[in-house]
Amino acid sequence: MRKIKRLEDTMVKYTQLINVPSKECNEPLIKIVNIPNGYLPEMQDMKRVTGNDILVRKDVYNRLLKAQRTLLKINQNYSLYVVYGYRSLKIQILRFLKRLAIVNQKYYANPVDLYESVHRSVAVPSVAGHPTGGAVDLYIIDNRTGKQIDFGSPIYDYSTLKYYVFSGEITNKQKGDRMILRKVMMGAGFAPFDGEWWHFSYGDREWAFYYKKPCAIYNQITYPFSISQKLAPSLSQGRRRSSGSVGLY
Ligand SMILES: [Zn+2]
DSSP: OHHHHHHHHTSOOHHHHTTOOBOOOOOOEEEOOSSOBOOOTTOOTTHHHHTTOOEEEHHHHHHHHHHHHHHHHHOTTEEEEEEEOOOOHHHHHHHHHHHHHHSOGGGOSSHHHHHHHHHTTSOOGGGOSGGGTOEEEEEEEETTTTEEOOOSSOTTOOSSGGGSTTOTTSOHHHHHHHHHHHHHHHHTTOEEOTTOTTEEESSSHHHHHHTTOSSBSOOOBOSSSOBOOOOOOOHHHHHHSOSSSOOOO
16 A cells, blocks of 8 residues: 555645646647547547547647657557547546545545545546546557557556556566557656556646656636636535535536
8 A cells, every 4th residue: 555655656646736827829620630530439528529530739749640650669569559639628527526426425535635646547637637638548559460569557547556557566678669659658747646657748737747847737628619717616616515525516
């Protein structure tokens, strides 16, 4: 347990993100085309909004291309495969509430601890990166087979803690491949999230916090056209609710 706590202590926390300022740069969302991509069967929720297209901010796309080029230099049989980018705020809130509902809330002494716990797998909507178009979920495939290489835990598998980047329960080869993904993404300017080996972001609050930037450059955005300043209700609103469960509404 102590080892797991040590791993969790190094992850960027919800409470570290709430005070990171954000200044929207008005970059458009664009569709990923020249990098293999596609929504996974278990992650179809954005299809209602964007069809089969996975969208990211323009500079995020350029940086993904850079990461892909670096990856090919490291191993010509490897390719990035993007499975998720922009997520509407509404879907982020639904996902967060779903996760909140299955966590044993009685275990947590206060709402902040509860939110921190849920945040490690589903970001608190008010600070989440996917609704900015700056965050991506991705893995590496072997070009010869088209299949995902083995990272030690399937993407989005929260049944064990092997999805923590620095899990001690995976092989050296799996660790090595996680580090290759991390190296090419960080080399292209993305911030990693140590709580999920597949999640990286650029321009959002997590990126700003990780690299000690003065502010995030992407606010949460409403697809297709308008940039939204309106964020999900904050923790303080949740705490104002009287007794019992923590509510977002
Ligand atoms: Zn993600």
